[in-house]
Amino acid sequence: MYRILISGYYGFNNIGDESILRAVVDNLQDRLEDIDITVLSQDPVSTGEKYGVKSVNRKSVKSIIRAVRQCDLLISGGGSLLQDVTSKKSIIYYLLIMWMAQFFRKNIFIYSQGIGPINSAVNRKLTARTLSNVSGIVVRDEASKEFLAEIGLPRNKIAVTADPVLRIKPAPLEMGEKILSEEGIEISREKLTVGFAIRERKQDSEFIDELCIAVERLVEEYDAQIVLIPFHYSEDVTVIDELERRLGNMVCSIKHKYLTDEMLSIIGNMDVLIGVRLHALIHAAIMDVPMIAISYDPKINSFMKSIGMKAMCSIYDFNNEDFMDEFNKTMINKEVLKKRVQEKVGLLNQALDTNEQMIKELMVK
Template sequence: MVNILISGYYGFDNIGDESILRTLVSSLREHIPDCSLTVLSHNPTSTREKYGVEAVDRMSPMAILRAVKKCDMLISGGGSLLQDVTSSKSLHYYLSIIRCAEFFHKKVFIYSQGIGPIDRPGNRRAAAAALKRADGIVVRDERSASLLEEIGIARDKVVITADPVIRMKKPDGDVGAEILRKAGVSLDGRLTVGWAIRERDTDSRFVKELLRSIQMMKDKYNAQSVLIPFHYEEDGEVCRHIAAQLPDDTAVCLNEKYLSEDMLSIIGNMDLLVGVRLHSLIYAAIMGVPLIGISYDPKCTAFLNSVGLDKLSTKENFTAELFLPEAERVLETGKEQVERVEVHMAKLSRKLDTNEKMICAIMEKSRKYTMQDPQNNTEKKDKSGVRTAGAISFVFLLTLFAKLLGVVREMMQANIFGTGIDADLYTASYNSTLYLFTTMCYALCIAAVPILTKEFAADRKRGEKAANNLLTITLLGS
């Protein structure tokens, strides 16, 4: 059994990251049938139910520590985890988990990540220090590999594949069609355009240009637009705002959270997908839907280039006048675009098997090393014995020091108070209390150690509860 711990931006209802986790879990189970998977999640209960894995709270230090100590390998999985554009806090959060795994001598694998941007010098040094000790590094694009080389990671240590979501299987389109009908979208041959945007400011220039673009598509093609929030918490408000600003039959906003397979099915029912979110573009490519990419981050441009396309514009430079001619062109040549993208997607999908092959090789090498090198096991036992002997010696020296202090106390007491009957009575009363307390402590140690050892072996939580109860009773009694 191989215990694998997966770290990432999971449990936040972000369709892109949830899609990464789904493909990662299914692929690991396919290639390593005897693996046990644990995920660090914002919502452990939901993650357990969705993916059938163990899950722990990603913000609980003790839960993370126990999960790291238990695992054989940490996978820092997918997405743009190691970057400081969002904030330095998220970068150091993921690096701290990597460093924790390295501290406990666990295998560390970077799984098809998009690295960067990492702009601050201190953050670059921290990332380099952690990643240099990783057992395997796989990135999803050339830009990420170049950044790692800039910060000091040897290029031959880095493998380039693709985004894990590319490997998702096409679902049945009927599920998405039913969701769209319930939301008020008519699927009767009318041109349907999906919009997967990334914006929080309802009054931004970008939103105003989107409103104009949607209205132009309605005027020219009688198109109905569907606002699709890929990250419901971040995108939902702006999507609802845009739909509310337009006539009733112009735009519909999807107002529910969906599983990644359902969202993929929804995208499959579009005639054109206009995407800002990276994984909306990947979904369109998987489902064979003509697409137009608006880039808010270099990762979007990198993916579009990897499937033979280019971005329409950046989010900051987007205008309705720029969009309409591109929409006309893509609608006219959509079949050719889809065929070209399919060829590239097939190549990228085959590359992704590199992740699991490397993971299997790393774990197999570790297993053989442990089995074939008994000297290594002997050394570990010797080190453990040295640590135990050191602890015993330390306790012995402390006890000896305490006894010597006791002798000094007796000498000072005799020198100051003399050796009369009063001093003898004081010494007797003091020692009687001390002997009683020492006897009780010895008795508790002799009785408690085997009991607590048994409780901890059976169930850690039960052992902790028993230890707490014993400590409470002892303190109250004293």
């Protein structure tokens, strides 16, 4: 039995990170034999039940040390764990887990992770020193590889694949239809349904002001039905409340938390998805839904580039005029865009085999 310990941002009700865990666990179990998986989680009981794995508390030092000592391989990832923009402390946490594994002479594998931005010079040095001693590095985009090369890691030791969530299978649309109905949202096939997955912590930002105008125009010019979708529930519900306060009955929203397949199906029932959340955009790609990306982080730009598209703008230069121009173009070219994304996703899925191939080699050694 080969024992694998997975470290990441799990158990926090962030549908993006939970989708990553779903994909990683499924990929490992589908492609590797005789393995035992343990996950470090904020909510070990829920994680164990959802994914059929062992799970320990990611805040319990004793539990972490025990889990690291007992494992054969530590997997760090996926997601954006090694960055210090959204949190200056979390990068030290994830490096510390790797330091423990190195102390106990365990194999360490970076699994299709997005690396950076790392602004602190100290954190850059710590990251470079730590990753120089791991057993394998796979990143999800070229930008992550370039960043690692910039801080001193050899390019030939870094493989590039894609976000593991891309490998999740599409979900049946009927599931999402039922959920939306239970949420009081009746999808009319005679109306254009536009989903918004928004990330914004400032409720009085210019981005929110312009976004409200854009929604009003969609309703007026397209008679669109607007659905607000929280991807990181605890964070996104605040901005959704603000949009509902300003826009009233022009919008409706998802009020409850859902699992990966359920969220995939909800997204699949949209005609267009407007995404600030990376994994909302990835869900749209999986479900063959045309999308418009608004970037708040380089990872959005990297993903859109990987599927042959571009983010229309960032949250800092968003305006309703440019948005409506982009929306009109998306509606006109939606079939061409869908075909392009399908082809790119197929190629990225093939590249994801690299993770398990490299882990198999470690298992043999």
